[in-house]
Amino acid sequence: MSWRDYEQRVAEFFRGLGWTVEVGASVQGVRTRHDVDVWALSERFGVVTRWVIECKDWNSRVPKEKVLALRSIVDDVGADRGFLLNEAGFQSGAFEAAKLSNVTVTTLGELAHAADADLR
Numbered sequence: 001m002s003w004r005d006y007e008q009r010v011a012e013f014f015r016g017l018g019w020t021v022e023v024g025a026s027v028q029g030v031r032t033r034h035d036v037d038v039w040a041l042s043e044r045f046g047v048v049t050r051w052v053i054e055c056k057d058w059n060s061r062v063p064k065e066k067v068l069a070l071r072s073i074v075d076d077v078g079a080d081r082g083f084l085l086n087e088a089g090f091q092s093g094a095f096e097a098a099k100l101s102n103v104t105v106t107t108l109g110e111l112a113h114a115a116d117a118d119l120r
Helices: 003-016 064-077 092-098 108-119
Strands: 020-028 033-044 047-055 081-085 103-106
Touching: 003 020, 003 033, 003 047, 003 108, 033 064, 047 064, 064 081, 064 092, 064 103, 081 108, 092 103, 103 108
Parallel strands: 047 081, 081 103
Antiparallel strands: 020 033, 033 047
């Protein structure tokens, strides 16, 4: 599967949950414009929720620097949450960098499992 296919799978997952999704979005932040893999929006009770989803379908575990970069983008664009998805997992520093922040590091499979459990 190519990285574009992975982004499309992630986008379809969020669309299936009722979110409005743009793949390869260019999002204006306070300081600069950011290219993000998936930009997801949901409106509930008149409140729009914005999520940045970065898709790293790598053969290796993602390092903490990618989490720190995503935290910066999430902050700059005013997103409510960021997701960093990678099927090969994450280095221990990546989990530490995401801890106590609004960035979640996980796999698409784990996210789908959690969503399925919550939607039952």
